[in-house]
Amino acid sequence: MSLKRKDLLSLAPLSVDEITLILETADSFKEVTGRDIKKVPALRGRTVVNLFFEPSTRTRTSFELAAKRLSADVINFSPSASSVVKGETLLDTARNIEAMQADIIVLRHSSAGAAETLAQGVKSSVINAGDGWHEHPTQALLDLYTIRQRGMDFKGLRVAIVGDVSHSRVARSNIYALTKLGAEVRVVGPSTMMPWGIEKLGAKVYYDMDEGLRGVNVIMMLRLQLERQGRALFPTIREYTRLYGLTAERVRLADPGAIVMHPGPINRGVEIAPDVADSLSSVILDQVANGVAVRMGILYLMSGAN
Amino acid sequence: MTTPTNRPTERKDDKLVMDAGDIARALTRIAHEILERNKGVRNLALVGIRTGGVYLAHRLVKRIQGIEGVQVPSGELDITLYRDDLALRKNQPVLRKTSVPFDMAEKVVVLVDDVLFTGRTIRAAMDGLMDLGRPGEIQLAVLVDRGHRQLPIKANYIGKNLPTSREEKVQVLLEENGEEDRVVISKS
Numbered sequence: 422m423s424l425k426r427k428d429l430l431s432l433a434p435l436s437v438d439e440i441t442l443i444l445e446t447a448d449s450f451k452e453v454t455g456r457d458i459k460k461v462p463a464l465r466g467r468t469v470v471n472l473f474f475e476p477s478t479r480t481r482t483s484f485e486l487a488a489k490r491l492s493a494d495v496i497n498f499s500p501s502a503s504s505v506v507k508g509e510t511l512l513d514t515a516r517n518i519e520a521m522q523a524d525i526i527v528l529r530h531s532s533a534g535a536a537e538t539l540a541q542g543v544k545s546s547v548i549n550a551g552d553g554w555h556e557h558p559t560q561a562l563l564d565l566y567t568i569r570q571r572g573m574d575f576k577g578l579r580v581a582i583v584g585d586v587s588h589s590r591v592a593r594s595n596i597y598a599l600t601k602l603g604a605e606v607r608v609v610g611p612s613t614m615m616p617w618g619i620e621k622l623g624a625k626v627y628y629d630m631d632e633g634l635r636g637v638n639v640i641m642m643l644r645l646q647l648e649r650q651g652r653a654l655f656p657t658i659r660e661y662t663r664l665y666g667l668t669a670e671r672v673r674l675a676d677p678g679a680i681v682m683h684p685g686p687i688n689r690g691v692e693i694a695p696d697v698a699d700s701l702s703s704v705i706l707d708q709v710a711n712g713v714a715v716r717m718g719i720l721y722l723m724s725g726a727n
Numbered sequence: 728m729t730t731p732t733n734r735p736t737e738r739k740d741d742k743l744v745m746d747a748g749d750i751a752r753a754l755t756r757i758a759h760e761i762l763e764r765n766k767g768v769r770n771l772a773l774v775g776i777r778t779g780g781v782y783l784a785h786r787l788v789k790r791i792q793g794i795e796g797v798q799v800p801s802g803e804l805d806i807t808l809y810r811d812d813l814a815l816r817k818n819q820p821v822l823r824k825t826s827v828p829f830d831m832a833e834k835v836v837v838l839v840d841d842v843l844f845t846g847r848t849i850r851a852a853m854d855g856l857m858d859l860g861r862p863g864e865i866q867l868a869v870l871v872d873r874g875h876r877q878l879p880i881k882a883n884y885i886g887k888n889l890p891t892s893r894e895e896k897v898q899v900l901l902e903e904n905g906e907e908d909r910v911v912i913s914k915s
Contacts, residue, residue: 456858463807
């Protein structure tokens, strides 16, 4: 079994076998990241370009570290310091990068579908590191890895995704993957943040958080994008916190062994109470640590010769 | 590099070169040779190369325990990330686990593989091992040496020297893989 794809743009088209292969490959790299010398020569001579049109510290650093630990050469390209401000199109920027013999382009962009457009226009492999409100496949894969690491089986697993589902690419990628693997996915949030037709993806909608959390094995919190306040999605942050903030009391509604996840960066005291974020059931920092191993696995699998 | 686990269905013109008894006797001899050369089990450790070498390393550990009464530390090495042909392959091979759960410093580490052919796997294995620590010495034990080296590599312990042509395929089939223990040569 190998990953016969040029690009990783979305989790929607991936088979269960492909997802499993990525998670198992990541497992081998988890061992590498635990060594004294956390570096292997697998991608020696390859070039990975991080093309980030949106600010991101976590994801960019995680990809950079993953590529470096595979011995690839890494270039970070951010638009403010580039010709993008001079009016160059995405595709032209990418073609220029490709002309410098980039093997893999990691793209973060504010427009949904940007990675798809790029993938069609260049020969390099493209990895979607978040495109608008569409998908963030590597985040979902590291979430899956973290769940699996806790010894949980996806079949019949109950997962609640809580918050601004409408504007969350993390939520969408997770819904695609988790339902495929046989998990029961609940989406919890106010109706203003619930995309129309989300149940068609196989998720069950809950507007009441207590009800949505009852008996779940995994609580996946989404970041409240505070910059969206004032767009009439929620009246006040205080009200949002009261209705959809995760407190220790609410965690008790879930299964006793439930884990709490968050893609970061967290708003302490808004969508998640500080004591919950730091509790034993929180795997938020495990997610960050696993992100590097998962991205090493993806870079490795995508690095076949063209 | 050889991929002994990736075997086709057996054909009529497969030639048996070692049977279960031959393999058992060769491993017993190698166990004795390892102990003789290293004057016992002090600082001795075995590391099998995935997949066939891992099984053979386990068998050698058992034999050494039978002789000296001591279980020497052992590990498993996946050399995939150290292959020299990764940049040439269209699809990357499946990664398996590496586990060397002992400190290699000062140790004599005997690498164990089933077939020694071009020597490229052993080069990769030595690089992989060095990234995990600093062994005092590395030695090499193989069940079959079929020749055709492309690198200056030589085994310290050899079960059987097998003259082959480049086109032939040498397969080591083992019980651990649900096979009857044997070594066969087939024309590919």
